[in-house]
Amino acid sequence: MKTNNFDFDVRDLKLANEGEKRIDWAERFMPVLGLVRKRFQKEKPLQGARISCCLHVTSETANLMRALKAGGASVRLCASNPLSTQDEVAAALVKNSGIPVFAVKGENRKSYYQHIEQAIAFKPQITTDDGADLVSTLHKKSGSFIKEVVGGTEETTTGVIRLRSMERNSVLRYPIIAVNDSQTKFMFDNRYGTGQSTIDGILRATNILFAGATVVVCGYGWCGRGLATRARGMGATVIVTEVNPIRALEARMDGYLVMPLLEAAPIGDLFITVTGNINVIDRHHILRMKDGAIICNSGHFDVEINTRALKHISKGKRELRPSCVEYTLINGRRVILLAEGRLVNLAAAEGHPAMVMDLSFANQALAVEYIWKNQGRLEPRVYKLPEEIDREIAQLKLRSMGIKIDRLTREQSNYLSSWQEGT
Numbered sequence: 001m002k003t004n005n006f007d008f009d010v011r012d013l014k015l016a017n018e019g020e021k022r023i024d025w026a027e028r029f030m031p032v033l034g035l036v037r038k039r040f041q042k043e044k045p046l047q048g049a050r051i052s053c054c055l056h057v058t059s060e061t062a063n064l065m066r067a068l069k070a071g072g073a074s075v076r077l078c079a080s081n082p083l084s085t086q087d088e089v090a091a092a093l094v095k096n097s098g099i100p101v102f103a104v105k106g107e108n109r110k111s112y113y114q115h116i117e118q119a120i121a122f123k124p125q126i127t128t129d130d131g132a133d134l135v136s137t138l139h140k141k142s143g144s145f146i147k148e149v150v151g152g153t154e155e156t157t158t159g160v161i162r163l164r165s166m167e168r169n170s171v172l173r174y175p176i177i178a179v180n181d182s183q184t185k186f187m188f189d190n191r192y193g194t195g196q197s198t199i200d201g202i203l204r205a206t207n208i209l210f211a212g213a214t215v216v217v218c219g220y221g222w223c224g225r226g227l228a229t230r231a232r233g234m235g236a237t238v239i240v241t242e243v244n245p246i247r248a249l250e251a252r253m254d255g256y257l258v259m260p261l262l263e264a265a266p267i268g269d270l271f272i273t274v275t276g277n278i279n280v281i282d283r284h285h286i287l288r289m290k291d292g293a294i295i296c297n298s299g300h301f302d303v304e305i306n307t308r309a310l311k312h313i314s315k316g317k318r319e320l321r322p323s324c325v326e327y328t329l330i331n332g333r334r335v336i337l338l339a340e341g342r343l344v345n346l347a348a349a350e351g352h353p354a355m356v357m358d359l360s361f362a363n364q365a366l367a368v369e370y371i372w373k374n375q376g377r378l379e380p381r382v383y384k385l386p387e388e389i390d391r392e393i394a395q396l397k398l399r400s401m402g403i404k405i406d407r408l409t410r411e412q413s414n415y416l417s418s419w420q421e422g423t
């Protein structure tokens with residue numbers, strides 16, 4: 001499709017008004033990104049930059065796109081997941097902000113990758129990715145123009161893992177800022193954002209009661225911790241499964257039951273994966289689950305539940321509600337899969353609240369600025385955003401919440417940096 005002389009692919013431009021309202025609503029809860037946008041508007045630090053973004057196309061992302069554009073950049077956006085696009089937001093970005101978007105909720109794999117290629121055809125100098133599909137496709141298919149890419153940013157744990165693997169294998173061709181590794185990102189977005197929005201997705205898909213349920217959380221990383229806390233807060237008994245002994249010990253001392261998934265399988269009412277790993281819930285686990293067990297995933301890719309095995313051991317399936325499909329297993333029991341095993345918080349709900357995406361996307365905007373300013377000075381490696389920027393974001397967020405904190409006195413500062421004083 002074409003409008004205003006640029007290509008795009010969204011569901012329906014008539015949805016734009018609805019999308020605009022959603023974007024404005026999110027903006028109210030994104031004061032830090034708002035401040036960045038105001039400064040960008042004035043200083044134009046991204047003047048002339050071509051940026052391709054592969055992110056969940058949500059109202060919060062729309063605010064990031066507007067901030068980058070305000071900074072003087074030309075931006076293009078495609079989806080980082082086939083099910084997470086908010087079609088009305090995509091339409092509003094095209095129609096009202098003049099930003100080319102290539103994303104349609106429910107698109108198939110072929111169209112998902114075609115859209116990524118359309119983002120690459122823009123010949124970006126900066127990439128902004130969530131899961132590293134854009135970067136990996138660009139590395140495989142871009143040809144010689146990759147030399148012109150100045151750098152990129154990465155939003156999530158799984159993407160950072162893939163990019164570090166590219167760095168280790170010496171195939172990464174340009175520097176990446178791992179936005180996920182900022183403290184103001186993973187401690188808030190992964191923990192509180194995923195914790196709340198995953199439960200939101202499960203509730204919208206099922207309307208089950210958490211109080212009295214046994215909830216099995218697979219993976220006790222930043223997302224798992226948030227999820228376990230929220231599930232317990234709603235009255236569930238929480239079981240944690242882990243492969244890392246330190247995290248397993250932490251979960252036990254945080255008050256959760258810890259056991260192998262095979263032992264938890266017949267006990268759990270609801271299973272949620274947040275590991276970033278493959279086939280965590282597999283055939284042998286599913287066959288041990290009780291009748292009516294619900295399984296879902298909030299890790300980045302739809303590989304955490306072995307859905308192929310689930311289909312293989314099922315003799316029938318039916319859709320009960322949107323995002324909610326019941327499989328009848330060969331043993332006669334029924335297991336319910338939410339959102340096809342894709343990120344349940346984005347596929348069945350709206351993803352993280354804007355209040356938390358404010359932190360993540362302030363990080364994204366400042367990381368893009370950092371890369372543009374430091375072009376030519378960074379190696380093709382995975383970097384963290386400097387600590388001062390991380391702290392500045394926290395400071396601005398506190399200020400926006402009306403919270404003041406103490407400052408170190410000179411005496412305290414000296415004490416903390418000295419070794420002479422003891423007992």
Ligand SMILES: NC(=O)c1ccc[n+]([C@@H]2O[C@H](COP(=O)([O-])OP(=O)(O)OC[C@H]3O[C@@H](n4cnc5c(N)ncnc54)[C@H](O)[C@@H]3O)[C@@H](O)[C@H]2O)c1
Pocket residue numbers: 156157158159186189190194218219220221222223224241242243244247274275276277280298299300301343344345352
């Ligand atoms: N849904 C969202 O909106 C959202 C938001 C942020 C991150 N994520 C994604 O969620 C996933 C987890 O992110 P994180 O930041 O919590 O990562 P993390 O690295 O902090 O935690 C992952 C945990 O899973 C454990 N694990 C690995 N394999 C396991 C297995 N087979 N069984 C049980 N535990 C296992 C690891 O030991 C680790 O403790 C990633 O894919 C990330 O990209 C999703």
